[in-house]
Amino acid sequence: MATRRKLVGPKAATTPQATGPVTLEMVAAEAKVSPSTVSRILNGTAKVRESKMRAVRAAISKLQFAPNPVARSLARGRSSSIGVVIQTIDSPFYGEALAAIEKTLFRAGYSVLFLSGHWREDDERRCVDHLLARRVEGIILVTSCLPDEELVRLAKKIPIVLTGRSIEAERSYSMDADATPGARLATEYLIGQGHRKIAFIAGPENHPDSQQRLAGYKAALAAAKIPYSVKLVAPGDYSDGGGHQAMTRLLDAKAEFTAVFAANDQSAYGAMLALHRRGLRVPHDISIVGFDDLPTSSYIIPPLTTVHRSINALGEAAAEAMIDLLDGRVPVSKLSSATLAIRESTRSVRG
Amino acid sequence: MATRRKLVGPKAATTPQATGPVTLEMVAAEAKVSPSTVSRILNGTAKVRESKMRAVRAAISKLQFAPNPVARSLARGRSSSIGVVIQTIDSPFYGEALAAIEKTLFRAGYSVLFLSGHWREDDERRCVDHLLARRVEGIILVTSCLPDEELVRLAKKIPIVLTGRSIEAERSYSMDADATPGARLATEYLIGQGHRKIAFIAGPENHPDSQQRLAGYKAALAAAKIPYSVKLVAPGDYSDGGGHQAMTRLLDAKAEFTAVFAANDQSAYGAMLALHRRGLRVPHDISIVGFDDLPTSSYIIPPLTTVHRSINALGEAAAEAMIDLLDGRVPVSKLSSATLAIRESTRSVRG
DNA sequence: TTTCCGTTGGAAAGCGCTTTCAAAAGTAGC
DNA sequence: GCTACTTTTGAAAGCGCTTTCCAACGGAAA
Numbered sequence: 001m002a003t004r005r006k007l008v009g010p011k012a013a014t015t016p017q018a019t020g021p022v023t024l025e026m027v028a029a030e031a032k033v034s035p036s037t038v039s040r041i042l043n044g045t046a047k048v049r050e051s052k053m054r055a056v057r058a059a060i061s062k063l064q065f066a067p068n069p070v071a072r073s074l075a076r077g078r079s080s081s082i083g084v085v086i087q088t089i090d091s092p093f094y095g096e097a098l099a100a101i102e103k104t105l106f107r108a109g110y111s112v113l114f115l116s117g118h119w120r121e122d123d124e125r126r127c128v129d130h131l132l133a134r135r136v137e138g139i140i141l142v143t144s145c146l147p148d149e150e151l152v153r154l155a156k157k158i159p160i161v162l163t164g165r166s167i168e169a170e171r172s173y174s175m176d177a178d179a180t181p182g183a184r185l186a187t188e189y190l191i192g193q194g195h196r197k198i199a200f201i202a203g204p205e206n207h208p209d210s211q212q213r214l215a216g217y218k219a220a221l222a223a224a225k226i227p228y229s230v231k232l233v234a235p236g237d238y239s240d241g242g243g244h245q246a247m248t249r250l251l252d253a254k255a256e257f258t259a260v261f262a263a264n265d266q267s268a269y270g271a272m273l274a275l276h277r278r279g280l281r282v283p284h285d286i287s288i289v290g291f292d293d294l295p296t297s298s299y300i301i302p303p304l305t306t307v308h309r310s311i312n313a314l315g316e317a318a319a320e321a322m323i324d325l326l327d328g329r330v331p332v333s334k335l336s337s338a339t340l341a342i343r344e345s346t347r348s349v350r351g
Numbered sequence: 352m353a354t355r356r357k358l359v360g361p362k363a364a365t366t367p368q369a370t371g372p373v374t375l376e377m378v379a380a381e382a383k384v385s386p387s388t389v390s391r392i393l394n395g396t397a398k399v400r401e402s403k404m405r406a407v408r409a410a411i412s413k414l415q416f417a418p419n420p421v422a423r424s425l426a427r428g429r430s431s432s433i434g435v436v437i438q439t440i441d442s443p444f445y446g447e448a449l450a451a452i453e454k455t456l457f458r459a460g461y462s463v464l465f466l467s468g469h470w471r472e473d474d475e476r477r478c479v480d481h482l483l484a485r486r487v488e489g490i491i492l493v494t495s496c497l498p499d500e501e502l503v504r505l506a507k508k509i510p511i512v513l514t515g516r517s518i519e520a521e522r523s524y525s526m527d528a529d530a531t532p533g534a535r536l537a538t539e540y541l542i543g544q545g546h547r548k549i550a551f552i553a554g555p556e557n558h559p560d561s562q563q564r565l566a567g568y569k570a571a572l573a574a575a576k577i578p579y580s581v582k583l584v585a586p587g588d589y590s591d592g593g594g595h596q597a598m599t600r601l602l603d604a605k606a607e608f609t610a611v612f613a614a615n616d617q618s619a620y621g622a623m624l625a626l627h628r629r630g631l632r633v634p635h636d637i638s639i640v641g642f643d644d645l646p647t648s649s650y651i652i653p654p655l656t657t658v659h660r661s662i663n664a665l666g667e668a669a670a671e672a673m674i675d676l677l678d679g680r681v682p683v684s685k686l687s688s689a690t691l692a693i694r695e696s697t698r699s700v701r702g
Numbered sequence: 703t704t705t706c707c708g709t710t711g712g713a714a715a716g717c718g719c720t721t722t723c724a725a726a727a728g729t730a731g732c
Numbered sequence: 733g734c735t736a737c738t739t740t741t742g743a744a745a746g747c748g749c750t751t752t753c754c755a756a757c758g759g760a761a762a
Binding site: 066067068069070071073074079088089090091092095096098099102103106111112113114115116129130132133134135240241244266269270272273276295296298299300301302303 | 417418419420421422424425430439440441442443446447449450453454457462463464465466467480481483484485486591592595617620621623624627646647649650651652653654
C-alpha cells in the first residue's frame, strides 16, 4: 500500500518546490482539469472547451511543462526515433548525407540515433540489434554490408531504407544509386580527351558499390573498343593511403597509362601524391579523375575532376523515404543522376 | 473493467504466436517465476536460486527476450542515453572525436544522440532543449557557442562536459584544450626556420578558439621580437574557400611574407590553391603550416606541416569525463599537448 | 521439535503518459 | 419541462519494467 518514492506529502501539488521535472499530472492539477484533458490538448486527439484549453495552456507555460517522451513512447508503443547505421560517423563522403538525414528527420519530429557499423558484418548486426532494442521506428542503412537475406528478414520486422543496395521486401525502400553510370561517365570523359591507356584504382573488392565503379570503367572501355587490361587495375580500399599504394604499385610495375580513374576522391588524392613523388605532373603527364566530389576536391592542387552525385540529396531522399514508409505511403525515387565536375586534373591528349 | 489492448485471451502465455515483442512477464510465465525475479536476474540486483536462474535464462533465450529500454528508462527514471551537440555532424575536424565519443559511450552502455548546432546560438539552444526533453542523462557540448551564463545554468540541471570552453560549475567538466600553445608552436617553428615575415590566416573572429590561435601566433612573434603587423593578418572562416580568399587578399595587397600560418588545415588548403594560381610554389617560395592535422593533410601536395592534437583522444576524454560525472567521480584531465607534424610544406630560409 | 534469523521470491505500486469507457453536461425537439 | 441525443470530461487501466515490502522458507541454535 505504501506510496513508494513519493518524496513529498499528499499536498505535493501545492508545494511547488524541488519536485523534479514537471509532470502532466501537475499541469492538470494546476489547471483544475483531469490528466486526460491535458493529454488531449497536447495531442489534439479530441475537442476541448475553449476555456479549459486556455487554463491548460496557461498552466503549461507557468510550470514550464514539457512532456516526457519516454513515458509517451511507452504509452504509445512508438518511440518517435529512427536509427541510422553508417560505415563510420566521420565518413568524409557520407557526412553530408548524415547532416541531411538529421535535418529532415528532426523537422519531422523524429530523433535520430547514429551508429557506426565500420563496414563489418558483426558490428553492423550489433548496431541493428541495439536499434531494435531501443525500439526505433525505422532504420536507415547507409550502404550496408549485411547479406540480402538478412536485410529481407529485417524488413519484415521494421521499415528500412537502404542506400547503395537493393532488395525486394515490403515496407522497405532501396535507393540503389547505381555507381556504374557515373564511373562510365568519368571513363568516357577521359576517352573523349584522347586517352587510350587508362588505369583504374579500385575500391574494396567485395563491395557492390565498388564493383559497380569497376563495371562502369569496363563498360566505357568496351564501348570505345579499348581492350581491358588487368595490369592497369590496381586494388585500393577507398582510402588516401590505399590510393597512394595502388599508384606506387602501378608505377613500379611500369604500367603504361596517360590517365587514371580512381574509384573515389580519397584514392585519387593518394594517387596524386604518389605521382608527385615520382616527379610526374597532373595533368601534364597524367590525367586523373576521381569519384564522389568531396568538399576539398575543388581545393586540392590541381582541383580534381570528379564524378559528382549530390550526397546531400541522397540523405534527404533517404530520410523522406523513411517518413513515407512510416506514414504508409510508397516512397518515390527522386535521385538525380551523376554529373562530372570538370576541373583541372585532366587534359586532352589529342592532336 | 475491460482489459484494453490485450489482443489475446487469458491463455496468452500458452499461445506463442504473433503476440508482438516479448515481455518480461512472458518470460516470467515461461519460467514459472514472478516478474520481479526475472528483473532481479536481469539486473543482478539480488541473489536468486541457481535453479530459477537457469529456468529464467532458458526462457529468455527460448523466447528471444530483450528488455524494452523505454519501459526500463521510465521505471528507472534514467534513459541511459547522452546527448552530443556538435557544430555539424559532418565536421571534418570533429568527425574523429564523434567516432571516439560514440565508441566509448556505446561500450559503457549508453546510447548517443548527435545533434548539429551549426555554431548558431538559437540552433544550439534548440538542440539542448530537445535533448533535455528526451531526458538524456548528460550533454557533451563540442565547442559550444552558447554564452557562459547559459552553460552554467544548464549545468545546474544536468551534467555537461564542454570542449574548447571553460566554465565554473558543479557537475560539469570543461576540457578547454587551449589552442594558444599549439599556435605558438607552429609559429615558432616557422621562425626557427628563419622566417621573419609570417602571414596569418585567421578563423572566425568571434570564436574563442580562433582567438587563441591568433594569440599563439602573436606570442611567438613577440618572443622573437618580430613586430606584429595587421597587414599580415587576413580574416578567414576555417573553410577552404575562406583560406583561398584570405590568401588572394594578402597577395593582392602585395603583403610581403615568406611563410603563412593558417588557423586551420582547411584554410591552408585554400591558401595553397591561391598560391598555386599565382604561380607561387610551396614550400619553395612560400612555407605554410596549418592547424588540426586533418586526415587528408598528409596526402595533399605537398603534405602539410601542421599542428597535431589528437582529436580522437579529445573525444575519448570527453566521453570518459561524462561517464565519470555520471558515476559521481571527478574527471581528471588527460589531454596530451599539441605537437607539430612536420611535413613538406615548409622549408628553411636560413643562411 | 521449537524459536530465531538471514535468504529468496512474490505481490503490487509506481514511473508519466495515452486511451477506453462511461458518466456528466449541453442541445434540441416536443 | 422532460426525453433523446450529442458533445465534453473524468476515472482508471495499461504500456513494460523496477523496486519496495513482506511472507515464506531454510537452516542453526536452543
